[in-house]
Amino acid sequence: MVKDQGLSIVHVCQSMDLVDSVVRRWIKQHEAELEGQPGIGKPLTAEQQRIRQLEAENRQLRADNDPIKKSLGLLCARTEMTYRLIHQLQQKAVPVQQACRVLAVSRAGYYQHRRRGERKADVVASVQLKAAFVASGKSYGSRRLCRALQAQGVIIGRYRVRRLMREAAVRPVWKRKFIHTTDSRHALPVADNVLDRQFDVAAPNRAWVSDITYVRTRQGWLYLAAVMDLFSRKVVGWAMAPTMPAELVASALCMALQQRQPPRGLLLHSDRGSQYASLGYQALLEQHGIVCSMSRKGNCWDNAVMERFFLNLKMERVWQRDYANHGEAQRDIADYIVSFYNCTRLHSTLGYLPPAAYEQKMAAILPIGVSENT
Template identity: 65%
Template sequence: MVKATFESKEHCYGSRRLLGALRDEGVSIGRFKVRRLMKQQGLRPIWKRKFIHTTDSKHNLPVAENLLNRQFNPKAINQSWVADITYIRTRSGWVYLAAVMDLFSRKIVGWAMAPHMRAEMVTSAMQLAIARRQPEPGLIAHSDRGSQYAGAAYQSLLTRNGMRCSMSRKGNCWDNAVVERFFLNLKMERTWRKDYANHGEAIKDITDYIVRFYNEGRLHSTLGNMTPNQYERQAA
């Protein structure tokens, strides 16, 4: 049972998170036993790699103040969203992912992928989030100072939907740490283990990770060992 659950979670869970998954399945077991069985069966979660933060903040566009101010735990959905960009290697070149996360549940509510980092990609990700969530005016939309987020297309989208723009302080990745942690998990748990032949293959697999594994299946200690979807359902 321990091995089957470990494998169903794509070899990503350590003993603490695996314990939560087993208990969700109705298995009565303690953490020390889980740890012992994992050791006996050679079940080791994937190790992390060094995370390199990159940003495109060398521009003369207006920059918003940091309204979020590291308040990463709002009291309800659609109060604070965070957005960022990362990159994934394929044999056909880099593919880029723009993601939007609702901090309340850590759910990825919007995303877009493309072989470039132009403004239309981040705008598409936010448009998807808005269409899916229909937030009330006043939501904080936080990002770094990248030109894609400071540009007219993205800023106009926020304004039209009554959203308040917030941006990280210059050179301070900790101001957007939660979505950057999502990117680290994505790479550690999925993309670093794959050799994507092309952009389409990567896009399909990353979409599966977001929809099936992360939003629906990945337990978060911050959420009381619930998945983002579970957390939103119990809060409804």
């Protein structure tokens, strides 16, 4: 209007409500541009320049991403791949909210997909857990089941095992029955408590423990005498009979002596029952150079390791059976000792190894000179 129509700057500013100085600057800039000069416009601040640079970069990123986003649907299952990518980013400390926003998916959808995956994994783990539980004779708790599954290569923690056990109604069987098997009211001599609850032993065949328990059958009571090596908690000798004379504990000891061939000086601990204080049993100990140790009167804790074995035997096998006669009970108890307790059952004191496996492991790492005949 000023240059082409010849109107005055004042008239143009009044008619269009403009500032006089602004119009004069525009005219000077226009004239400078016509002459090929950069003009005299107000330069951008550093902050404005940075904003325009970021806007340009953002436009470039959108232009680069659009073809990729349009191609994902043709190349693969986009949603499944996106959720997997979010999971990987989460492991690298990238927040889920940020990853979902960048990849244009909803957080609710991602969490729902993860829950579906966890449910599928729980179904598989639950089947493996039930199989391990049945294999243990329905006796393992959460700790041993966790170790058993981990030994099979299943990545699982104890609290997840507890949850799966609760959901599957899996729990060990507990029952309690009690009768007395020890008669310490006798005039026979008793030995001192040499063991003194020192249950941790550095090498095999240094300290054994022995005791008697009972098993109910339809034919009547069956009594079990057993001998255990404290080093590996392995049952090395046992005997069963419908009565419990001194010959019962002597038979269990003879079986242990034949299997282990211990050196003289072995310590053998028991309670002070009449069977263990009998002349025949004491003569057998003296013959093989075995040091006798007996619990204090009425103190079951002095022989706690053997008492625990008997409790495990009854929880894990005997109380789950209804034995028709003595023969059936003898076969089943022998199978428990040989096949399960000594060779399969995980023992917490041994680092969750079976006694037989623990002895093999320790035999490889024990120092020279520390052996069964040390």
